[in-house]
Amino acid sequence: MSAATLPAVSVILPIYGVEKFLPACLASLQAQTFTDYELILVDDGSPDESGRICDEWAETHPNTRVIHQQNQGLSGARNTGIAAARGQYLAFVDSDDLVRPTFLQTLYELCEQNHADMALCGVEDVAENGAALPQPVFSLPQPGCYSGRALLEQFYSAGAQSYTVAWNKLYRRELWHTLRYPLGKLHEDDAVAHRLFFAAEAVCCSAEPLYCYRLRQGSICRTQVRPAHFDGVDALLDRFHFYRENALPAEPTARACWRQYLYLCGQAAQCPSEALAGRIAALQPALAGVPKAGLSLAERLSAEKWQRLAPRKLLKL
Numbered sequence: 001m002s003a004a005t006l007p008a009v010s011v012i013l014p015i016y017g018v019e020k021f022l023p024a025c026l027a028s029l030q031a032q033t034f035t036d037y038e039l040i041l042v043d044d045g046s047p048d049e050s051g052r053i054c055d056e057w058a059e060t061h062p063n064t065r066v067i068h069q070q071n072q073g074l075s076g077a078r079n080t081g082i083a084a085a086r087g088q089y090l091a092f093v094d095s096d097d098l099v100r101p102t103f104l105q106t107l108y109e110l111c112e113q114n115h116a117d118m119a120l121c122g123v124e125d126v127a128e129n130g131a132a133l134p135q136p137v138f139s140l141p142q143p144g145c146y147s148g149r150a151l152l153e154q155f156y157s158a159g160a161q162s163y164t165v166a167w168n169k170l171y172r173r174e175l176w177h178t179l180r181y182p183l184g185k186l187h188e189d190d191a192v193a194h195r196l197f198f199a200a201e202a203v204c205c206s207a208e209p210l211y212c213y214r215l216r217q218g219s220i221c222r223t224q225v226r227p228a229h230f231d232g233v234d235a236l237l238d239r240f241h242f243y244r245e246n247a248l249p250a251e252p253t254a255r256a257c258w259r260q261y262l263y264l265c266g267q268a269a270q271c272p273s274e275a276l277a278g279r280i281a282a283l284q285p286a287l288a289g290v291p292k293a294g295l296s297l298a299e300r301l302s303a304e305k306w307q308r309l310a311p312r313k314l315l316k317l
Contacts, residue, residue, distance in 0.1 A: 006086050006087065006088070007036055007037050007038040007063070007086060007087045007088075008036040008037065008087055008088050008089060008108065009034070009036065009037035009038070009087045009088070009089045009090070009091060009104060009108060009170065010037065010038050010040055010081070010084075010085035010086060010087030010089070010090050010091070010173075011029060011037050011038070011039050011040065011091045011092075011093060011104070012040045012042065012078060012081030012082065012085065012090060012091065012092050012093070013025070013039065013040065013041050013042065013081075013092075013093055013094075013095045014042050014044055014074050014077030014078050014081065014092075014094070014095065015041055015042060015043050015044060015046055015050050015051075015054060015077070015095045016043075016044045016045070016046045016050070016071065016074075016077070016095075017046055017047060017048050017050065018046070018048075018050055018095045018096045019046075019048040019049040019050045019053060021095065021096035021097075021214065021216075022050055022053050022054075022095050022096075023053065024098060024130060025093065025094075025095050025096065025097060025098060026053075026057055028098045028099045028100075028101075028212075029093065029099065030061070031101045032099070032101055032102075032103065032104045032105065033101050033102050033104075033105045034102075034104035034105035034108055037063065037087065037091075037104060038063050038064070038065065038085075038086060038087060039061070039063055039064040039065070040064075040065050040067065040081045040084055040085060041054040041057070041058070041064060041065070041066045041067070042067045042069065042077040042078075042080050042081050043066060043067065043068045043069065044069060044071050044072060044073070044074075044076065044077040045068075045069060045070045045071030045072075050095075051066075051068055054066045065084065067080055067081075067084060072183065073183065073184055073185075074181070074188060075180075075181035075182055075183050075184070075185060075188045076181075076183055078092060078166070078181050078188075079180045079181055079183075082176050082180065085173065087173065088172070088173060089108065089111060089170050089171060089172055089173060090170070090171045090173055090176060091104065091107070091167075091169065091170050091171070092166045092167045092169070093167055093211075094167050094213075096214050096216060097167065097211065097212055097213055097214050098126065098130060098211075098212040098214065099210060099211055099212065100208075100209075100210040100211070100212070102208075102210060103121065103210040103211060104170070106119075106121060106206055106208060106210060107119040107120070107121060107169070107170035107206070107210075108170060110145075110170075110204040110206060111170055111172065111204065114145050114202060114204050115202060116145060116172075116200075116202040116203060116204045117148065117171070117172045117174070117175060117199070117200035117201055117202055117203065118148065118169055118170065118171050118172065118175065118196065118197075118200045118202075118203045118204075119169065119170045119203070119204045119205070119206070120141055120162060120163070120168050120169040120170075120203070120204075120205055120206070121141075121162070121168050121169075121205075121206045121207075121208055121209070121210040121211055122138055122139065122140040122141060122159075122162055122168070122206065122207050122208055122209035122210065122211070123138065123139040123140075123161060123162050123165070123168050123209060123211045123212075123213050124136065124137070124138050124209035124211070124212050124213070125137040125138075125139075125212075125213050125215055126212045126213065126214055126215065127214075127215060128214060128215060128216040128217070130212070130214065133215075138209050139159050139160070139161035139162040140159045140162060140207045140209065141154070141159050141162045141163060141205035141206075141207060142154065142157075142159070142205060142207075143205050143206060143207045144204070144205060145202055145203065145204040145205070146202070146203055146204075146205070147200075147201060147202065147203070148196070148197035148198060148199065148200030148201065148202070148203045149197065149198055149248070151163060151197050151203055151205075152194060152197050152198065152243070152248060153249065153252075155193070155194070155239075155252070155253075156252045156253075156255075156256060162205075163193065163197070164189055164190060164193040165189050165193075166181075166188075166189045166192070166193075167211065168210070168211040171196070172200075175196055175199055175200060179192065179195055179196065179199075185228075185231045185234070185235075186228045186229060186231040186232065187229075187231045187232035187234075187235045188235075190232060190235035190236060190239065191231075191234070191235040191238060191239075194239045194242055194243070195242070198242075198246065224271060225264055225267035225268055225270075225271065225276070226275070226276070227275045227276055227278070227279035229264055229267075230261075230264055230279045230280070230283060232260050232264075233257060233260050233261045233264065233283055233287075234283075234286075236253060236256055236257035236260055237257055237286055237287070237290070239253050239257075240253040240254055240257055240290060251291070251293055251294055252294075254290050254291050254292070254293070254294075255293075255294045255295060257287070257290055258287070258290065258292060258295055258299065258303055259295075259299065261283065261287065261303075261306070262299060262302050262303060262306065265280060265302075265306050265311075265314075268280065268315060269314065269315055272315035272316060273315075274312075276311075276315065277311040277312045277315050278311075280306070280311040280315075281310070281311045281312075284306075284307055284311075287303075287307065288307065
């Protein structure tokens with residue numbers, strides 16, 4: 001393919017076990033008002049009919065490429081898509097979600113008109129069947145164009161989700177030259193978002209809720225606590241040290257780290273296991289240097305308890 005025919009945007013869909021939702025996701029992409037994009041479907045060893053759906057879609061949609069691979073998890077699937085992408089910009093869409101018709105066009109125009117490295121839009125939570133919730137739930141960024149570093153302070157605002165997730169954004173491909181998602185980890189977005197914003201000179205935000213996040217049982221974010229859920233604490237620890245090393249305000253990240261840890265410890269106490277006890281114990285040394293400023297008295301006492309005592313004892317194993 002010549003440079004003249006390269007797509008403006010590469011849309012990357014990591015796919016695993018979503019046969020029920022994938023057709024609607026693909027249809028929402030087909031309905032885009034912006035058409036200069038390639039669609040990269042990464043079948044991450046899906047055990048259901050998702051791979052077949054991908055192949056059938058590609059047969060009738062020439063802008064689509066399908067990559068079948070052994071299961072590597074969400075990070076591995078996204079990384080495969082990044083390596084295969086040919087567009088000037090990259091976008092990620094989770095294959096059980098939906099996008100509004102102007103999703104790509106809005107973000108592309110924001111980047112092009114403002115020479116931005118990244119653009120993002122608002123997020124609307126929708127029901128498992130794709131319908132609007134009885135009481136709408138939105139995560140909306142502050143509209144306008146900013147330096148990426150300025151927006152790092154928004155990671156703990158009311159619209160935090162719209163900043164930290166991977167999938168409501170358009171990225172200039174240069175941001176990914178040396179950056180990839182960590183393999184084998186949950187909360188991979190939290191491990192990468194701060195590095196992306198730090199590297200982006202300009203980020204433009206639209207408050208339009210153009211990305212629809214489907215709330216469904218069994219998704220990665222909505223299952224019973226297990227050791228891998230503490231990967232989110234690891235990601236926040238990395239962000240805390242990154243902020244400190246780059247002279248950025250680190251206290252909000254320290255509070256978020258402790259609160260995530262304490263919440264998960266509380267969940268672990270409801271379904272204790274040796275594996276959870278081991279994961280908590282492994283985090284104790286790393287958390288020792290994280291300040292507790294800004295935590296409530298109850299939170300500080302709980303943190304000290306979980307740091308001082310053996311997790312097996314606390315979990316009554």
